[in-house]
Amino acid sequence: MRRPFVLLAALPLLATSACGFLGSDEEADIQVYSARHYDLEQAFEGFTEETGLTVEFLNGDDDELLERLKAEGEDTPADVFITVDAGMLWNAAEQGQLATMDSPVLEEAVPADLRDPEGRWAGLAMRARTVVYDPEAVDPSELDPTDTYAALGDPRWRGRVCMRDETASYTQSLVASLIDLHGRERAQEIVESWVANDVQIMSNDVELLETIDAGGCDLGISNHYYLARMLEEDPDFGVALYWASQEGEGVHVNISGAGVVEGSDAPEDAQRLIEWLATDGQSQFVDGNHEFPVNPDVEPEELIAGFGDFERMPVDAAAYGSLNAEAVEVLDEAGYR
């Protein structure tokens, strides 16, 4: 009768012994939770070469990493939290997970709207969510330069537009920015006009671009770097980029950014890494993914510089962060799916 209990008691021991060979290596100087997965290693190697500080990182989904930080509290091994959404940065700060950085370096390197006024996070890479089109089917002069996003609800685009699904944070933060700009009622009308235009919903941006290339849609909304990636592989890829709303509020942008974790045991080193990423490490951090540097002194890589200069909508992290739930409601109520 006792033996199964002995067996059962042995299980955790078995598991622990498994941990012996499964456990992690020696701890690095700086430990990073990151929702950004592109070529981080390369950038961190550059940092280690310059400073001698070692960095290790753990990739994950940003919402889940935030919950993990909250659950771990003071015990967290993490020193830096890198995420891919301004709203997420704002929420991480609001939920008390990010420490204040007092950093003249960041104030100098990062434009004011791309960092927290209280110094709890700073943007490090910028992406634009703009209109992409098939040059054989669309003349860019047909697009409304004052409010390009809203004008996609014009009946002339009926059945011709592709967009991303409502689960994409890209869609949510675009709609949150529309609510911020125009108010909820107008934002609702805009989304409804898209739906009335039989917008085709896609599950990812690459699929969206390929559908435009294949002739399934004439235009759509995509992150600029997915198009850059397609053009890098195939310079003849049949989709072109249009900077949205250049005579209006500017193109919608969002940022990847970072903050020092509240429970970090190496906050100075963590801040140093973030400062380095915003200055000397900018190109290494953004170029691998064809993103725009946040630091105005750093040039974007050639491929995306070829898209031309653009005016951007100011990033209102508090709005993106607090209006996201409302954006999901607007999308649902408009029947966007």
Place this chain on the structure above:
Amino acid sequence: MTVLLARRVGGAGRPGWSLLVLLVAAAVASPVAGVSGYAVAQGGVRAPSGTGAMIVTTAVLLGLVAAGTAVLGTGLAWLVTAYDFPLRRTLGWLLVLPLAMPAYILGFVYLSTFDYAGPVQSWLRSVLGDDLGIGVSGIPVRSIGGAAVVLVLTLYPYVYLMTRAALAETAPTAHDAARSLGAGPGRAFRTVLLPLVRPSLAAGLALVMMETLTDFATVQYFGVRTLSVGVYLAWKGSFDVGSAIAVAVLVLVAAVVVLAVERLLRGRARYSQRGGRGRGLAQRRLTGFRAAAATGTALLVVALAFGLPVLRLGVWAATALADDPGAVVDERFVDHLGSSVSVAAVVAGTCVLVSLLMAHALRLGGGRVVRGAAQVTTFGYAVPGAVVGIGVLVVFQAADDALVALGAEGGTGLLATGSVLGVLAAYVVRFTGPAYQAVDASFSRVPPTVTQSALALGAGPIRLLSRVHLPLVRPGVAVAFTLVVVDAVKELPLVLLLRPFGFTTLSVWVYELASENFWERAALPALLIVALALVPVALLNRSARPVDPMARVGG
């Protein structure tokens, strides 16, 4: 007459064994309870808009997938056990393989193959013209129908495995008697075999429906707004898991309904067979057109559910390798592979052992509470993975704090995420469900008289387990082991959420690439997951193979 109405072994049971079941149930339920308590404590529980419509969509999808997998899974299991046709043996195990394909890969592969820009529609356009000759601009693949087809093709192996194991354990006498007394093959199947496989069919369907309930990848790709999409939207929208708990609880309620229906499906009557484990049916050899049709059907299913995605992934992997081998072959891939293998082996061993002990304990008696507790252990499988992960995190952290409060120096030091322990615990919470379903279904075919006789003849519970029950339920144990290994190798949300620094599995590796749309580079590790999952499937094939004709002659 070999079929008799089985009754449970009565009595209050043995307190020690009953306690074991209660402990396991409490351990499995604690993360779900923990995360709910945490959400309530944070005060942020509310249902997002459109929840009503989500419930309807979820119910429709569940119905479609259940019907599809029941027909496909049982039909194929019946085909390969009751008939003999060319390639039967090979197809018998090939049909299990779709199980090895993670949903987050399959959804994308299917969509990218069949949507507008994919090769199938591109080819159709080139042949039939831009309007496909029927005046449409494209075939709407992204729909609830598309999602149901993909889910049926990937989930039918649960039903197939369970019912095939049941048919393999079936003694042929009743079926043979029915046939010799004039029942046609259809009637013999309906009236004699179906009641015997019913517990297994129900167990398989319950797993299928829980997978469907918690699936996020496929429904997201196909734009179907189920409750698990609701969990995700509520969580993403508010940047707080608390808001998602209300919907996660709805998913759990739906699972409870599914399990209740399963119990109803199993019926009040419990059939078992006299003489213990049977040796399977005599196979009828098919010839000519019928043989070709049988082989063709099975081949078609394998080709669609397994061949196509593997082919797509293979082409991508080859493209990526030809392009830049350095970007594809990571030097740490041996580590990743090792992590996946070790975790899967430890977890599968634990889950199977726990399930076996529980099913055995129930056999020894115990009241309604104990039976209910056993059912609770399957709930970990019925809540979206990420929610279970947060639950484990919360529970471990609470345990940590409690240890500190009790004066343990520094607590246990990050019990959950500082080691692999959290990952292992979460996996066991999640995968005890499928293991228990498989083992329990096998137990239900063991007549209570066998248990009673052994006890009456003086066998202790341990001896009863090792000498009587275990040999009789071996096919169920083999199925359970396979299911857990395959599930554990492809599992993503838990390991992503709970792993310590420096610990990466194959599935995490695929995720890191696939989440950024680097599908060509993700293809090779994805194929490795499939290859790894093939190992237990091959072992299962050896241990639970339908009876060998030679052995029948000898035995």
